[in-house]
């Protein structure tokens with residue numbers, strides 16, 4: 001028999017969503033006293049839920065599609081309409097194979113870390129002569145240069161690309177002029193990447209770089225990607241890699257707030273990977289993931305109809321006390337790993353990255369946070385001057401307010 005889902009009091013909850021940000025689903029759950037409820041966002045009925053059960057459900061590729069599940073401007077600033085995220089079934093699995101084969105290998109990780117190491121080392125020399133730096137801004141530049149090198153894209157002004165990619169990420173949760181500006185910057189990125197893809201397609205050398213592999217990739221129907229599809233998918237590697245800068249800022253914040261961590265990492269009592277995984281669990285990044293039911297089904301007594309819209313709370317699931325005791329504590333001893341492909345530790349999605357929409361960039365994300373933490377802990381000395389380190393949960397995507405200012409930066413003796 002179908003169970004009635006509790007409804008959040010009120011007519012429409014869009015303003016509540018904007019105000020509460022990462023805590024919208026959590027607060028709703030506390031209000032109704034359950035881990036799922038009905039609400040209305042943008043005048044549209046939606047089922048909101050948190051917890052491993054809900055995460056497993058929305059990552060079932062047979063039950064949910066991502067088409068129509070996100071406001072158009074958010075989609076445009078993130079994955080975009082021609083992307084792998086908008087595909088379902090065998091065409092999705094085939095295109096996803098491009099990403100998993102490019103991103104989830106030892107060679108991919110090692111070559112990105114080599115580039116990161118080189119760019120960080122260069123930047124460290126510049127920082128040494130400066131009074132203070134904003135770590136988040138600097139890491140955006142480092143990651144942009146590294147991922148351009150990794151993909152095989154050469155640009156005459158890579159730092160402008162860094163600004164454009166960061167603006168796209170920064171303004172996904174906004175409406176109004178800043179969102180319009182970010183959309184304009186996205187169009188500028190697309191124009192530049194279009195020229196890059198055209199040149200790669202005209203290049204008879206058939207290099208094996210990620211750029212060339214995307215430019216030459218054929219979809220499940222045997223046809224090459226259209227120019228727009230290839231542009232979107234290359235940007236879907238560049239933009240999220242730059243986004244890892246937020247996790248690096250949160251890693252620096254954790255090191256600052258918990259002074260015992262740096263010596264433990266340096267002396268090998270704590271592993272860098274365990275630290276990086278707890279940074280991903282603890283930090284607010286991707287708030288919710290949306291899906292549209294592909295068919296009607298029964299979810300533990302709740303009747304879900306074809307076309308129903310569902311939002312699952314990734315942030316809330318990573319802070320669910322049923323899964324992570326004392327979830328607000330930063331505790332790198334928790335047994336967390338992206339390798340499990342589970343449905344409880346879900347900062348970048350749940351389930352299998354091969355069959356469903358789980359992020360194919362998790363391995364590289366963890367590697368970058370790990371390496372950045374090593375740089376902060378072993379390769380440089382710095383102080384953290386007084387600054388506003390507030391992390392507002394109503395601002396999506398979140399960041400320590402100051403961007404993590406570091407002073408008196410110098411190579412560690």
Ligand code: HEM
Pocket residue numbers: 066079084085086096099103236237238240241243244245285286289347348349356357358359360361362364365
């Ligand atoms: C998908 C988060 C880094 C490429 C996703 C999804 C999430 C996510 C939550 C699932 C979307 C869905 O369920 O529809 C993040 C976060 C990152 C990150 C928080 C850290 C900054 C990366 C990196 C790459 C990447 C480094 C590539 C180099 C992708 C792609 C998809 C995706 C292509 C679409 C997968 C699909 O629809 O099958 N990401 N990601 N991400 N991510 Fe990431």
